[in-house]
Amino acid sequence: MQDESIFDELNEECGVFGVVGHPQAAQLAYYGLHALQHRGQESAGIVTTDGEKFSIIRNMGLVSEVFNNKNLQNLIGDTAIGHVRYSTTGASHLSNVQPLVFNYAHGEIAIATNGNLVNGNRLRQELEEAGSIFQTTTDTEVIAHLIARSKASTMEEKVKETLNQLVGAYALLILTNDELYVAQDPHSLRPLSMGILSGAYVFASETCAFDVIGAEYIREVEPGELLILNKEGMRLSRFAEKKARAICSFEYIYFARPDSDISEINVHSARKRLGRQLFLEAPIEADVVTGVPDSSTSAAIGYAEASGIPYELGLIKNRYVGRTFIQPSQELREQGVKMKLSAVRKVVEGKRVVMVDDSIVRGTTSRRIVNMLREAGATEVHVRISSPPVKNPCFYGIDTAEREQLIAATHTLEEIRQAITADSLSFLTPKGMVQAIGRKSDDPNYGHCLACFTGEYPTEIEKDVALVGGSC
16 A cells, blocks of 8 residues: 555545356456456455355455466356455455455355445454454454354345344445355445346446446446345345435545446546536636546546636656555655656646646645646646545545544645645535536435535444444
């Protein structure tokens, strides 16, 4: 992971992929996870089943580092689940790499999830007091223990009973030797879509994974829905009543790939509309618009189109910076951001620059980028943020700081402007953000989670919940 003293952006959660009934299940899972790599760069894993036993490959590293042609051939079976992980509170070591795999009285079980349980700490404590011994520090393991301890007579009932004890965000794949269970939390806080390929069902955190493997999108998994898939096909069920949907707004703003669709809304197009709305709410006279790559590029293009100010590549991203790098001194640490971004002097020199970014967390990265543009000769730097101020921590699996470390929670707009040394600063309003994204704001099936902006959480938050997710 990148050093938080250098990079204070929000970090992705995790990504899941599943396929049932395809002879090349492992290969499809590999390509699907590769498409979801942006959601987690710490570890990757795939578990397959041939109907009788599991084949497993899990390790630290990128998808391309964990898998190769040789070891993929050892993944036997026509059903697979896979996972890419960015760790939050769960420690960074091999035992936490998903899918997690367990043996219990009724066979093998593998679990991959994206999200975080806000009651995970309490459930874990209760299970430990009842005699459960945990092997990982992720709350995904809580799900396995609940299933194993269930007295229900069928696996479907065990899963339903377990899911009804969970509170929080989860897009969940549960694999047994002969079945796959797919579940979405009652608010659908995390995205999960279903597709089909040559008669095989596929599931992914984002639709960009379907495009890579040539699958056809069918629909999103509904809130509170449970899908059971086996050699006989797919059966639809429910474990909870559908509640008002509250998709994480940052999926549109930052996390999802631009070529993904969420609720049939293209992410790139939504980000362009965010940029246009940002200009309507915060116009400024300037010579050039640039975005902080890559997630802010679309919003910057939208701002430029709405304003008539030319869009230019004023900032270039170094795509070959490793997940960690050596910083031998504080002086070099301060220069670390330049390993990731470079200002294009010939583009910004002597210009009034509008710098569009997707968020400000602690403010340290924004300050360094503003200073970088000034060092490259920009005469003015006006910062425009395509989301509202982040004032509250996320309890659903996004890696945010404690509230006291969020600059917007403790500083006024003018104080933030001064802290990042910008000539002007504006954030998008929550109303403008929702309107620009384009979901049906008057329909509860298309709602947003705005908790990090407004402090209104869609679920009850327990006192001992981890500030960032343990599932991933």
